[in-house]
Amino acid sequence: RLRNVRGKVRFMRYIYSVDKQYVGFATLPNQVHRKSVKKGFDFTLMVAGESGLGKSTLVNSLFLTDLYKDRKLLNAEERINQTVEITKHTVDIEEKGVKLKLTIVDTPGFGDAVNNNECWKPITDYIDQQFEQYFRDESGLNRKNILDNRVHCCLYFIPPFGHGLRPVDVEFMKALHEKVNIVPLISKADCLTPNEVKKLKDRVRDEIEHFGIKVYQFPECDSDEEEEFKQMDKELKECTPFAVIGSNTVVEARGQRVRGRLYPWGIVEVENQSHCDFVKLRNMLIRSHMHDLKDVTCDVHYENYRAHCIQEMTSKLAQDNRTDSPLPILPLPTPDVETERLIKMKDEELKRMQEMLEKMQQQMHEKDQ
Amino acid sequence: MAATDVDIFSNEEKRNLSLGGHVGFDSLPDQLVSKSVTQGFCFNILCVGETGIGKSTLMNTLFNTMFENEEASHYQNGVYLRPRTYDLQESNVHLKLTIVDTVGFGDQINKEESYKPIVDYIDTQFENYLQEELKIKRSLFNYHDTRIHICLYFIAPTGHSLKSLDLVTMKKLDSKVNIIPIIAKADTISKSELHKFKIKIMSELVSNGVQIYQFPTDDEAVTEINSSMNAHLPFAVVGSVEEVKVGNKTVRARQYPWGVVQVENESHCDFVKLREMLIRVNMEDLREQTHARHYELYRRCKLEEMGFKDTDPDSQPFSLQETYEAKRKEFLGDLQRKEEEMRQMFVNKVKETEGELKEKERELHEKFEQLKRMHQEEKRKVEEKRRELEEEMNAFNRRKVAAETLSLSQPLKKDKDKKKSVKTENQSGVNLSNSKVMMAKANMEPLNCQSWWQAIQCCTCLVHSDAWRQGLF
Numbered sequence: 001r002l003r004n005v006r007g008k009v010r011f012m013r014y015i016y017s018v019d020k021q022y023v024g025f026a027t028l029p030n031q032v033h034r035k036s037v038k039k040g041f042d043f044t045l046m047v048a049g050e051s052g053l054g055k056s057t058l059v060n061s062l063f064l065t066d067l068y069k070d071r072k073l074l075n076a077e078e079r080i081n082q083t084v085e086i087t088k089h090t091v092d093i094e095e096k097g098v099k100l101k102l103t104i105v106d107t108p109g110f111g112d113a114v115n116n117n118e119c120w121k122p123i124t125d126y127i128d129q130q131f132e133q134y135f136r137d138e139s140g141l142n143r144k145n146i147l148d149n150r151v152h153c154c155l156y157f158i159p160p161f162g163h164g165l166r167p168v169d170v171e172f173m174k175a176l177h178e179k180v181n182i183v184p185l186i187s188k189a190d191c192l193t194p195n196e197v198k199k200l201k202d203r204v205r206d207e208i209e210h211f212g213i214k215v216y217q218f219p220e221c222d223s224d225e226e227e228e229f230k231q232m233d234k235e236l237k238e239c240t241p242f243a244v245i246g247s248n249t250v251v252e253a254r255g256q257r258v259r260g261r262l263y264p265w266g267i268v269e270v271e272n273q274s275h276c277d278f279v280k281l282r283n284m285l286i287r288s289h290m291h292d293l294k295d296v297t298c299d300v301h302y303e304n305y306r307a308h309c310i311q312e313m314t315s316k317l318a319q320d321n322r323t324d325s326p327l328p329i330l331p332l333p334t335p336d337v338e339t340e341r342l343i344k345m346k347d348e349e350l351k352r353m354q355e356m357l358e359k360m361q362q363q364m365h366e367k368d369q
Numbered sequence: 370m371a372a373t374d375v376d377i378f379s380n381e382e383k384r385n386l387s388l389g390g391h392v393g394f395d396s397l398p399d400q401l402v403s404k405s406v407t408q409g410f411c412f413n414i415l416c417v418g419e420t421g422i423g424k425s426t427l428m429n430t431l432f433n434t435m436f437e438n439e440e441a442s443h444y445q446n447g448v449y450l451r452p453r454t455y456d457l458q459e460s461n462v463h464l465k466l467t468i469v470d471t472v473g474f475g476d477q478i479n480k481e482e483s484y485k486p487i488v489d490y491i492d493t494q495f496e497n498y499l500q501e502e503l504k505i506k507r508s509l510f511n512y513h514d515t516r517i518h519i520c521l522y523f524i525a526p527t528g529h530s531l532k533s534l535d536l537v538t539m540k541k542l543d544s545k546v547n548i549i550p551i552i553a554k555a556d557t558i559s560k561s562e563l564h565k566f567k568i569k570i571m572s573e574l575v576s577n578g579v580q581i582y583q584f585p586t587d588d589e590a591v592t593e594i595n596s597s598m599n600a601h602l603p604f605a606v607v608g609s610v611e612e613v614k615v616g617n618k619t620v621r622a623r624q625y626p627w628g629v630v631q632v633e634n635e636s637h638c639d640f641v642k643l644r645e646m647l648i649r650v651n652m653e654d655l656r657e658q659t660h661a662r663h664y665e666l667y668r669r670c671k672l673e674e675m676g677f678k679d680t681d682p683d684s685q686p687f688s689l690q691e692t693y694e695a696k697r698k699e700f701l702g703d704l705q706r707k708e709e710e711m712r713q714m715f716v717n718k719v720k721e722t723e724g725e726l727k728e729k730e731r732e733l734h735e736k737f738e739q740l741k742r743m744h745q746e747e748k749r750k751v752e753e754k755r756r757e758l759e760e761e762m763n764a765f766n767r768r769k770v771a772a773e774t775l776s777l778s779q780p781l782k783k784d785k786d787k788k789k790s791v792k793t794e795n796q797s798g799v800n801l802s803n804s805k806v807m808m809a810k811a812n813m814e815p816l817n818c819q820s821w822w823q824a825i826q827c828c829t830c831l832v833h834s835d836a837w838r839q840g841l842f
Contacts, residue, residue: 193624263627263630
């Protein structure tokens, strides 16, 4: 399915024309803005990766809150046979009058057991469940208050300790890339020198292409965008996958109090662009592309799921004559199975007889001569 | 040399004598030292850790040299051990160093079998040594000892706790080799996090009964430094072979935008501690422990498995030879029995197959008979039909003759017509007599065949029906 919906609200300066021919629908963007502020927004973000890669710290740094105050971490022994859980934290945050209902879906236990066969299955099941829930709601009779719990974006944390993607990373992303927008991140980037960061990014990009993994692609700029915006966009795209560092603590650096990590040899500042790509990630995720992520989820991933679901259901209905479908589908004019079978049989018989006739004819001709 | 704790002379009466002068046997340690220096030393390190965690870099940093190695791939489908032997020399001391790398450790999705190749490798080295020891003609002084003296276990710096794989693997290894756990890439953990991390790791190891190597504290010369080092386990190390200028010195370090991590700076990481403990102070003790504890344990288990005991039921010391002979007889007996079994099975199988083949043969024979009978039946039917046809022919001929005799007695002008009609008969491409039959039949029978099968049998339709000629029905 092609992505042809941009859904980006652009704030234009429009010049009031003294011309009598001014109609006035140039105020539409303003109206959209007003209505959306009134309605409020929602966003569901999933974080996935092995434990100990800084997922919780990064989420706290991104949204400047502490979502994980009293969580309990398991011991190594308890994790030997651990199964993957799905946990949800929902918070309502507000900024300048704009309300956001943010849901963080966490996946504790992913990749932690000794045997991690199909450890991504609970995650794909969860995403499918949300799609199914929305599908039912959308097809229901009363559609006033549909809750959208579909996952809009999945941040996948790649450990920086290796040489690139590992088999479990590849398998996870391949299982999910057609269900959700995947944004891969290089976690704990403060263990990599700038050269090493570049090498690892190139390696990961190559491997993603090699394995055919479809990660979230930033939409192309319109040709009439400002140069500055285009430049920013280009830089953003060349920087993926983002190498991020998170921090729960505030330290004193260069006379300011910033979020960072204090080491004997220096201070790592989370928001310093020469230290890591945290700012780029935040800008992309929250400030410029949040709505695009939602759009792609609705228009591409959800539609794929819906089409697939409907196809399956119609083929099943034809087979076992079930009448309890969850949604009103018009029955397609498929012929009766019995008749079809009879027709097929007769066709075959006719063919056989024709062949035999030809053979006998040939024989008679030969005999004649 | 195995250091035994038993006082050799404890059973006999001892008397302490004082010496009148300097005898000179205080040079014995020096003689020992010069002998071992001429012999050369050998040391074997096993590095266990996930791909990319920094094993090769740490080895390069520890021994201040560039061992050649390529980056391993993450996509091995199993764990492989890669031993490499190097000859190093410092002052006049020769060291034969073997570094064994675990390639592919921690990369698979299912890691339940990951520890096995490592355990097998260690056991194999013990086994080789045992074989050498049990030989009749042996040369232990010359033997290249490949037993692993130390296992460095690289823990990923997650900051939380051990990974489940780490726990499982260390439990399998702690009774076979000296383990020193180290935290790799420690420049990603801040000081406070590091303190908590170390405590968590040690408590997990203790609560799961994993026995790591403790630096020995019974020798007064090193007891102080060793016991303080024991408290710093696991060592948090950073490895680097790149040199960075700091102040007016060039040191091995890692350069970040926010600072420089110096490898040999004790406030930055525990690399210096590791080097002290591993190489400068306890190398010899590691070798001793490997031989006296781990190897002896292996040897005892192995020999017990084979049925050797130190004393037989009557508490008389067993002779190795007798036990060996008994075992051999048993083994040969087993072998013979197995051979018999296999032979029996083979014979049975052959009989079975024979039976099956006979059965098949019989079936085929029956079928053949049946077909023959059918064939004869058909032949008979065809014969009958032929006879009938001939009879009809004869009847027709007689009728013809009768007709002709009749026509001859009639006026001659009809002859020409008849002759013409006879000519046309002869011009059909069919065999003369047959065609006559067919024509006669055709003139007499109506066109009424509805299917091709009937048409074949009915000559009228065969000849006249257009539909049949065109192949339609």
